[in-house]
Amino acid sequence: MTTLSPTSAPAPHAGRTTPASGTRTTGRARRSWTEHGLVFVAPFLVVYALFLIWPLVSGLGMSFTDVDITAVGGEFVGLANYAEAFGDPAVWASLWNTVWFTLLSTVPLVVVGLVLALLANELRVVQWLWRIGWFAPFLLPSGVVCMLFLYMIYPSGFGLADQLLASVGLEPGIGWLTDERYAMLSIVLTTVWWTVGFNFLLYLSALQAIPPHLYEAAELDGASAWRRLWHITLPLLNRTTGLVLVLQVLASLKIFDQVYLLTGGGPDDSTRPLLQYVYQQGFTGYRIGYASAVSYIFFALILLVSLVQPVLARRRRAEEAAK
Template identity: 75%
Template sequence: MTPPATTTAATPPAAPAAEARTQSGDGIRTVRHKWTEHGLLFTAPFLLIYALFLIWPLLYGVKLSLGDDNIAGTEAQFIGLDNYAEALTDPNVWSSLWNTVWFTVLSTVPLVLTGLVMALLAHHLRVAEWLWRLSWFAPFLLPSGVVGMLWMWMIYPSGFGLADQMLAAVGLEPGIGWLTDERYAMLSVVLTTVWWTVGFNFLLYLAGLQAIPQHLYEAAEIDGAGPWHRLWHITLPMLRRTTGVVVVLQLLASLKIFDQIYIMTGGGPDDSTRPILQYVYQSGFTGYRIGYASAVSYIFFALIVVVSLVQLRLSRRASEEKAQ
């Protein structure tokens, strides 16, 4: 007698597909976890904008500097390093670069020292404290065009400017060419820049002063240290890092001088105040030589990088010596 056939449950054939979907889902979750863990998902919009508006123009500028591109509509050709070779032998490049360095030297020292003195005064003033801080920082908020025109009206030798009236009040002859005489043009621009931008350094120093622990002054005062001793042995050493930041930012800002010189002197008289950025502008948009202007700008960019690296090295060495 034949036994009855038994029915066995068959294994579902869809199990491998389900396992594959599970592995795929795990892979997607792993990738998503890595993106969120390292912050790439959140920084992706910034990185995209950064690459679009900074990295791409930087690379495109290198391409322009290797050709004879212009804005006259003629076809550009690749000429290699000819633009760089010409720029290194161009006397206008060196004179403009010297004007830029000279302005940086003249402006950096008073901007740093004046910002420190203003911060010390504002930090210890107790009468109308907010008014002093507002009035010293307010000029920094003005546009460069407003500042340039304001100072041109004050120092222009017309007999109605503030400078002429002050000279006449002390019995001196008015009518000095503050912006038309080579002896005074650069100094006039430096004075304007100091009045305009010292508020930013003042703000940085004021923040640094407020971060110094008060108990250091109290302990020094108990030990009999006077105001000058507290300044030299507590305040200035504690502001060393702030001073380093201020000096670096001021050097970079002064090297990029353009607006106030272009408005007040136009680079004159006789190109005695023309900075390197104005020469780049004139070469590219007045002389129509975009490729050559790009080469000059990259030479100047290399100079700024060198200055930044030197300053960073000096700051690190000072920190290491202090730690030892």
């Protein structure tokens, strides 16, 4: 039997060619570029920087100048625009209108969305029709929604609401959009009908994720439907409720379309939100620098509100871990 000597053993890489170091380095760099996904997100980053980051930086710079809409001026004025904004009564009145609308709309949007989801979760035959019926208005543009409600609450007895009042013997001609007592409530009603479908779907998806055996065990223990709702359903929906609250508050603070299309600011600016005031200062009063300062003050307020949800989530996780 013949044996191979160590000197006659074939080389482990015999017959293979070693690539040049430059080629290997280039290929590694190309793989590193694609492995990190930069080549795929680069177009989005360019568009994001061009249409979001640059306007943010540019607007912040304008807030320290007296530039107008025709780009005339632009002299540096420091914090003068911010000082004027904090001392402007119209800013505080518009901010109060925004907060008042948020308070009036958030509670019914959360409660109605939860109630509709609870009812839909109990349906077994036409649940799909219930879901479509309540989510479909959310897909409509704001202009279409406002035109529908203008038809229904049109004053002087021509609207559907006034006709219903007249049919039951009540006095028609209520100024739904021209009376300070009803203008904001009319906008809230329009918003609730328009956007409650989004909260409804969030709650419905959370309800369908609750394990059924929890309800079965509670029912075997003799728990009533109310107790199952109070001790099982609502506690398990806490995270969804927190998310809905934060999203709803942020959306309500940014109200503009409904007010501008329905009331134009309302009688004596009683429904004018802060974003409409920014629009008027920038595109009607031509004070781009001052409008930028007001908008960045409002941006800081929204940023503070948006930080509430992560803080609450961390606190809730800490409490759960402590238990």
